Amino acid sequence: MTRYKVRKTVRTSLLWAGVMFFVAVSIFPLIEAFLSSLKPPAQLFSRFPHIFIPSSVTLLHYRELLMETKFLTYYFNTTFVTLVTLALVIPISALAAYGLTRFAFPGRDLYRRLIIFTYMLPPILLFLPLHAVLTTLGLVNSRAGLVFAYTSFCLPFAIWLLRAFFMGIPVSLEEAAMVDGATRLSAFFRIVLPQTVSGVVAVSVFVCVVCWNEYLYALVLTSSDQMRTLPVGLATFIRVYTIDWGKVMASVVLTSVPLVVLYVFVQEHLLKGFAAGAVKG
Amino acid sequence: MGGVPVATECPIGILCEDLVDMRKLSRQKKEALYGILLLLPSVVVIGATAVYPLLKGISFSFFKLSGFSYDGPFVGFANYARVISSSLFMESFWNNAIWAFGTLAGQILVGLITALLLNRAFRGRSVVRGMILFPYIIPGIIAVIVWRWMLHDQYGVINLVLKRWIGLEESIHWLATPTLAMVSLILVGIWKFFPFVTICFLARLQVIPPKLYDAAKVDGASAWKEFWHVTLPQLREVFFVVVLLRGIFMYLKFDIPWLLTAGGPGTSTYTLPIMSYVEAFHQMQRGTSAAIGCVLFATLTVVALVYFAFEQEE
Numbered sequence: 001m002t003r004y005k006v007r008k009t010v011r012t013s014l015l016w017a018g019v020m021f022f023v024a025v026s027i028f029p030l031i032e033a034f035l036s037s038l039k040p041p042a043q044l045f046s047r048f049p050h051i052f053i054p055s056s057v058t059l060l061h062y063r064e065l066l067m068e069t070k071f072l073t074y075y076f077n078t079t080f081v082t083l084v085t086l087a088l089v090i091p092i093s094a095l096a097a098y099g100l101t102r103f104a105f106p107g108r109d110l111y112r113r114l115i116i117f118t119y120m121l122p123p124i125l126l127f128l129p130l131h132a133v134l135t136t137l138g139l140v141n142s143r144a145g146l147v148f149a150y151t152s153f154c155l156p157f158a159i160w161l162l163r164a165f166f167m168g169i170p171v172s173l174e175e176a177a178m179v180d181g182a183t184r185l186s187a188f189f190r191i192v193l194p195q196t197v198s199g200v201v202a203v204s205v206f207v208c209v210v211c212w213n214e215y216l217y218a219l220v221l222t223s224s225d226q227m228r229t230l231p232v233g234l235a236t237f238i239r240v241y242t243i244d245w246g247k248v249m250a251s252v253v254l255t256s257v258p259l260v261v262l263y264v265f266v267q268e269h270l271l272k273g274f275a276a277g278a279v280k281g
Numbered sequence: 282m283g284g285v286p287v288a289t290e291c292p293i294g295i296l297c298e299d300l301v302d303m304r305k306l307s308r309q310k311k312e313a314l315y316g317i318l319l320l321l322p323s324v325v326v327i328g329a330t331a332v333y334p335l336l337k338g339i340s341f342s343f344f345k346l347s348g349f350s351y352d353g354p355f356v357g358f359a360n361y362a363r364v365i366s367s368s369l370f371m372e373s374f375w376n377n378a379i380w381a382f383g384t385l386a387g388q389i390l391v392g393l394i395t396a397l398l399l400n401r402a403f404r405g406r407s408v409v410r411g412m413i414l415f416p417y418i419i420p421g422i423i424a425v426i427v428w429r430w431m432l433h434d435q436y437g438v439i440n441l442v443l444k445r446w447i448g449l450e451e452s453i454h455w456l457a458t459p460t461l462a463m464v465s466l467i468l469v470g471i472w473k474f475f476p477f478v479t480i481c482f483l484a485r486l487q488v489i490p491p492k493l494y495d496a497a498k499v500d501g502a503s504a505w506k507e508f509w510h511v512t513l514p515q516l517r518e519v520f521f522v523v524v525l526l527r528g529i530f531m532y533l534k535f536d537i538p539w540l541l542t543a544g545g546p547g548t549s550t551y552t553l554p555i556m557s558y559v560e561a562f563h564q565m566q567r568g569t570s571a572a573i574g575c576v577l578f579a580t581l582t583v584v585a586l587v588y589f590a591f592e593q594e595e
Binding site: 018027032033044047051052093095099100103104105106111117118120127133149155159209212215216220230234252255256259263267271 | 309312313314315316317318319320322323324326327330331332333334335337338341351391394395398399401403407409410411412413414415416418419420421422423424425426427428429430431435436438441442445472476480526529530533534535536540554557558561562567570571574577578581584585588589
C-alpha cells in the first residue's frame with residue numbers, strides 16, 4: 001500500500017470510530033431502558049449473567065404500569081393538551097407570520113422583537129404569575145388551563161418559525177395571482193399556503209414536541225392525579241422511597257414511542273425547522 | 282413591500298401624478314391596516330398569556346405574599362433585600378453559574394466534534410444524524426429517569442461495568458456525593474442538549490464555500506491549519522449565537538436539575554430556578570419567589586439586548 005492509501009484508511013477508521021462512539025452515547029441510555037423494561041425483577045437487580053441482555057423476557061412491568069397506575073390518564077391528558085394547543089396555535093401563527101412578512105405598517109419591527117423576546121421567556125419566569133392568572137379564571141387543575149399556559153410559549157415560537165418559512169416564498173407569485181384578479185385572501189390560501197405545507201408540518205412537530213415534554217407548568221398548574229400529564233406523572237414514579245424500576249422503564253418506553261415514530265417520519269421537516277431557527281429549550 | 286402595480290392610464294399629466302400619489306397613500310394605509318388585522322389575534326393571545334403574566338410577575342416581587350394568597354401589603358424592595366442577603370441565594374447563584382458554564386462548554390465541544398464528523402460524506406449519514414439528535418427531543422424527565430437508573434449505586438450499569446470490567450471495589454455514589462452530583466448533573470445536561478449545537482454548527486459547515494478549502498490546499502495547509510484558519514473563522518457568528526442562547530437557556534433550566542438531584546445532596550446543586558420554585562410552592566413565599574424570578578428576568582433581558590444588537594449588525 002502506498003503512504004497515501006494508509007493515511008486514507010486510518011482517517012476513515014477514525015471517522016467511523018468517532019461516529020460510532022457518539023451514536024452509542026446518544027442512544028444507549030434509551031436502549032438500556034428498553035432492555036431493562038423487559039427483564040424479570042430478579043434479573044433487573046442481580047444483572048447476571050449478562051449486564052445488558054435479558055436472559056428471559058417478560059411484559060409484567062407493562063401490565064403493572066397500565067393496570068395499577070394512572071399512566072393511561074396521563075397519556076390522554078398529554079395528548080389532549082398537545083393537540084388542542086396545536087389546533088389553536090397554528091392558524092393564529094400562520095396569519096401573524098403572513099402579516100409580518102407581507103405588509104408594511106408602523107411598529108412591525110418592534111412586534112417582531114416582542115415575538116423573539118416572548119419566545120425566549122422560559123417557564124421559570126412565568127409559572128407563578130400564570131398560576132395567579134389561572135387561579136383568578138378558575139382554570140387551575142384543568143386541561144384548559146394547561147392549554148392557556150402552553151400557548152404562552154408555543155405561539156411566539158410558531159410565529160417566529162413560520163415567519164422564516166414565509167420569507168422564503170417569493171412575493172411575485174402572489175402578485176401574479178392578484179394581477180389575474182385574485183383577492184389577497186384567496187391568494188394567501190391558494191398560492192402561499194400550499195407552498196408552506198412543509199413549514200407548517202415542521203412547526204407543528206416542534207409544537208407537539210415541546211408540549212409533550214413540558215414539565216414545570218404542568219407541575220404547578222395541576223394538583224389532582226386525574227389532570228396530570230406524562231412528565232409530571234412519571235416524576236411521581238421516581239419520587240417514592242422504593243422505586244419500581246421495571247415499571248418506570250416501561251413508562252419511559254411508552255412515553256418515547258410517539259416521539260420516535262413522529263421523529264422517524266418527519267426528520268427532514270424537523271431539520272428544516274432547525275434551519276429556520278428553532279432554538280426553544 | 283410588493284403589491285398590485287398602480288394603473289396610470291390618466292390623460293392629464295400633472296393631475297395624474299397627484300392621483301397616483303393619493304392612490305398610493307391610501308393603498309399604503311390599506312396595506313398597514315391589513316397587516317395589523319392579521320396580527321391582531323396573536324397580539325391578543327400573546328398579551329393575555331405572556332405579556333400580562335410577565336408584568337404581573339414583576340409586580341408580585343414588590344408585595345409580601347405568604348400562603349396561598351396573591352394579595353398582600355406593598356413592601357417595596359424588601360423581597361429583593363431578603364433574597365440577595367440570604368446565603369442560599371449566593372450559593373445557588375454560584376451553582377447556577379457552574380451548571381450553566383459547564384454544560385455550555387461541554388455542549389459546544391461535543392457539538393463541534395459531532396458536527397465536524399457529520400460534515401464528512403459517508404454512507405448512512407442521515408441515519409446517524411437522526412440518532413444523534415435523539416436526546417434533544419425526548420422529555421427532560423425521560424433523560425433524568427434513564428440516567429438515574431444508569432447511575433444507580435447498586436443496579437446501575439455504570440457502577441456494574443466499572444466493578445466487573447475494570448475492578449472497582451466500592452460502588453460510586455454518583456448522586457449522593459456533593460461534587461459528583463454536580464459533575465453528573467452537568468454530564469446529563471451535556472448529553473441532553475449537545476445535539477442542538479451539532480445541528481447549528483453542521484448547518485453552517487455545509488455552506489462554507491469549497492473554494493476556501495481549495496485555496497488552503499494550494500497553499501499546502503495541513504488539516505489542522507485548515508481547520509484553524511478556514512473552518513473556525515466561518516463558525517464565528519453561529520458560535521456567538523449558540524453561546525448566547527444556549528447559555529441563557531441552560532442558566533434558566535429548571536426540570537433537569539430539579540428532577541435529577543432536587544438541589545441536593547444538601548444544597549450542593551441548588552440553583553436559582555430551583556430556589557424560585559421552592560419559595561413559591563414549598564415555602565409559600567411567593568413575593569420572594571417573584572423577586573428571584575425578576576433577577577433571572579433581568580439576566581435574560583441583558584442577553585436579549587446583546588442578541589438584538591448582534592442581529593442588527595448582521
